[in-house]
Amino acid sequence: xxxxxTASVGFLIIFLLGCPPFRxxxxxxxxxxxxxxxxxxxxxxxxxxxxDGVVRIALFADSHGNYKDLDxxxxxxxxxxxxxxxxxLGDFTNSGYNFEYDQFLAAYKNLAFPALSVIGNHDAIGAxxxxxxxxxxxxNFYFESNNWRYIFWHSANxxxxxxxxxxxxxxxxxxxxxxxxIFSHVALWDGERFGxxxxxxxxxxxxxxxxxxxxxxxxxxxxxxxLLQVPRTEKVQWVxxxxxxxxxxxxxxxxxxxxxxxxx
Amino acid sequence: xxxxxLFLFGSFAHGNWGVSVSTxxxxxRTSASAIYEFSGAHDVEFGLxxxxxxxxxxxxxxxxxRYSPFHLDWSPFAWRPLAIGLFTFYALDDDYFLVSxxxxxxxxxxxxxxxxxxxxxxxxxxxxxxxxxxxxKMVMIDTGVVAFVNNRDDNVEYLLATGISFQYLF
Numbered sequence: 320x321x322x323x324x325t326a327s328v329g330f331l332i333i334f335l336l337g338c339p340p341f342r343x344x345x346x347x348x349x350x351x352x353x354x355x356x357x358x359x360x361x362x363x364x365x366x367x368x369x370x371d372g373v374v375r376i377a378l379f380a381d382s383h384g385n386y387k388d389l390d391x392x393x394x395x396x397x398x399x400x401x402x403x404x405x406x407x408l409g410d411f412t413n414s415g416y417n418f419e420y421d422q423f424l425a426a427y428k429n430l431a432f433p434a435l436s437v438i439g440n441h442d443a444i445g446a447x448x449x450x451x452x453x454x455x456x457x458x459n460f461y462f463e464s465n466n467w468r469y470i471f472w473h474s475a476n477x478x479x480x481x482x483x484x485x486x487x488x489x490x491x492x493x494x495x496x497x498x499x500x501i502f503s504h505v506a507l508w509d510g511e512r513f514g515x516x517x518x519x520x521x522x523x524x525x526x527x528x529x530x531x532x533x534x535x536x537x538x539x540x541x542x543x544x545x546l547l548q549v550p551r552t553e554k555v556q557w558v559x560x561x562x563x564x565x566x567x568x569x570x571x572x573x574x575x576x577x578x579x580x581x582x583x
Numbered sequence: 584x585x586x587x588x589l590f591l592f593g594s595f596a597h598g599n600w601g602v603s604v605s606t607x608x609x610x611x612r613t614s615a616s617a618i619y620e621f622s623g624a625h626d627v628e629f630g631l632x633x634x635x636x637x638x639x640x641x642x643x644x645x646x647x648x649r650y651s652p653f654h655l656d657w658s659p660f661a662w663r664p665l666a667i668g669l670f671t672f673y674a675l676d677d678d679y680f681l682v683s684x685x686x687x688x689x690x691x692x693x694x695x696x697x698x699x700x701x702x703x704x705x706x707x708x709x710x711x712x713x714x715x716x717x718x719x720k721m722v723m724i725d726t727g728v729v730a731f732v733n734n735r736d737d738n739v740e741y742l743l744a745t746g747i748s749f750q751y752l753f
Contacts, residue, residue, distance in 0.1 A: 342744030343612040344642055345632035345699050345724060346674040351741060384730040387737040413726060414696045422730070445679055445696050449637060452707035477686050511688060 345416050348446040348453070349466045352424045356456035357436065358471075364433040367404035368464045374562040375401050377432065380504070380532025381442070381551035389426050394398050395572060397431040399559060406471075408549050409439025409504030415447025420454055428561070437471050439504040439532065443478035451535065459487050467562070468495040468525075473580035474505035476512060485517060492523050495566075499525045500562075506531035506548065515530035528567060528582075530560070537571050545582050597621065601714070601752035603628060604747065606713025608720040609672055609701055610645045620752060624651050628670075636676070644673040661711040668703030670722065699724045718748040721731075 340351040368374045378394040382389040389411075396405060407427070420442075427434065438451045438458050445472050451458065458473035459482070470491055475531035476483040492499050501507065507517040507529055521529060523546050528545045536555070538548035546569060550556040561568040567582040598621030610679045611632020613728040620626040629645045633640050647670035679697035701724040709716035723731065727742035738745045 337741050339721060339743035339745050341746065342609055343607060344632060344643060345609050345672060346636070346641065346676060346679060347612070347634035348636050350632075371662065384726075384733060386730065386739060390737060414728070416696075418724075418741050418744065422739060425738065425741060430724040441693075444693060446636060473605045492735065 326373075340421070342418060344420065346446065348419060348449040350417055350421055350424070350450060350453055352421045352454075354424050354428065354454055357427070357434070357454060358456045358460060359570070360371075361433040361435055362460075362462055365404050365462065369466060371401070372564065373401070373462065374467065375399075375403050375404050375467060376560040376562070377405040377557060378408060378530060378547075378549045379405075379552050379557040380549040380558055381410040381439070381535055381553075382407075382426075383410060383413050383551070383553075384419070385551070386422060386552045387428060388555050389423075389552050390429070392557045392572075393426060393429050394553050395555065395575075396557060399431070402559075404433045404536075405430055405434040406502050406530070407434060407436040407529065408502065409437045410441045410532060410551075411439065412442050412447065413449065415442050415445040417446060417450055420447075420450045429509065435471060435502075437502055437504050438473055438475055438479070440475040440478050443475040448475075448479040448482065458482050459484060459491075462490055463497060466497055468497045468499045470499055470501045472501055472503040474503040474512075474531075478506075485520070488517075489520055492520065492525050495525050498527045499523075500527060501529045503529070503531050505533045506546070509533065537573075538567070539580060539582075541580075541582055598626075599752045601750055603630065603748050604746040605630075605632070605718075605720075606746055607744060607750075608703065608722045609670070609724060609744050610746060611643055611698070614645060616645060618750060618752070623654070625649070626651075633670075635738045636678070637676075642675045644675065647703065649705065651707070656711055663705075663707040664705060664716070666703070666705040667718075668705060670701040670703055670708050672699045672701060672724070673697060701725070701728070702728065705734055707746075707750075714752045716748075716750040716752070718750065719741045720746045720748060722746070 357440045411423040436455045461470040530547045535551040537550040540546035556573045559570040568581045602617045603616040614632030616628045616630025618628045619640045632643045649666050649668035651666040655662045674697050683692040701722040703722045705720040707718045707720045
């Protein structure tokens with residue numbers, strides 16, 4: 320009985336002072352947070368990323384419900400000097416629910432650098448693709464620096480086929496006069512989803528690097544078109560990609576420890 | 584099954600029927616329910632809620648049980664400082680599923696998304712000798728509970744949802 324009375328008082332304090340957000344339904348496409356079109360607004364914030372001769376990109380993926388580790392990874396990214404932009408490689412929810420989007424957005428807003436997001440397959444189920452559209456805006460987009468075209472591609476072919484467009488990706492690569500880096504949640508070489516259908520895209524002369532998440536483990540291919548698979552955020556894993564004149568410098572971070580790899 | 588549960592409670596307990604109109608707390612933008620209160624401290628609730636999805640209005644079924652152990656009479660008002668409830672929310676919506684649809688590689692490719700279970704904490708105030716009540720509610724659903732446990736000491740405010748109900752007991 321004493322426990323229940325204590326719980327009553329605790330509940331009232333939380334309810335009256337903390338006041339969690341009003342939420343209509345777990346199934347609706349309504350966000351409690353106010354952020355909208357974050358990809359669009361962050362693209363405007365990105366300056367001349369090659370001004371110092373190095374492009375520094377912080378990468379994280381598959382945070383799912385690991386909000387605590389995500390917060391820690393964001394703190395580490397924020398304390399890294401000279402990051403030009405951050406890429407969230409998707410799967411920041413488990414089931415594409417609105418409250419999962421809001422919880423992620425609460426952490427994402429703490430990033431000190433401009434951040435861009437691609438949609439993950441988990442983020443696209445249920446109301447997920449609608450919620451992504453509201454919070455982040457476009458699912459297929461690109462921007463350029465002096466020597467590079469950075470392409471962000473929607474790879475959730477099964478969950479949101481309406482917005483899945485390998486044709487857009489191919490056209491955007493073909494139209495580029497610069498070297499290309501592709502960012503997507505599911506890798507173009509993912510056999511389960513794509514077989515070998517997009518090998519010609521990967522082998523395109525413009526494509527220098529393809530970056531993905533989805534498989535949860537850190538992995539690299541150092542021959543041909545370079546492939547970089549970013550691990551999940553759990554255990555505070557994230558990757559710093561530095562593009563220099565002589566190659567890609569990759570720093571893999573896990574629980575405060577780092578491992579460096581260079582692609583020449 | 585739902586009718587059977589309500590009938591069971593109705594058969595074994597002598598209580599009061601009522602109606603409830605709610606907003607929020609994962610029950611829908613607006614929802615309407617039938618409630619049956621028995622033994623003064625227990626009630627069951629069954630109803631429909633609606634929620635927005637694009638330019639459509641879609642529906643969910645809500646079924647819940649609530650236990651209110653304390654009744655404080657501060658005439659002319661009364662207060663139930665804490666009610667503990669267990670709710671289920673079922674989407675009548677083809678964009679949600681119990682087993683992964685055939686387009687996915689396997690039936691368990693995703694966890695089910697159509698049915699969620701929620702733990703409710705509520706407080707109710709009402710005129711002591713009237714049949715009308717107002718409930719302020721806070722709900723955390725099962726996936727939120729898992730995330731809450733996995734992220735202790737972190738700010739996970741969006742895993743909780745608040746709402747309000749207006750009840751009338753006949």
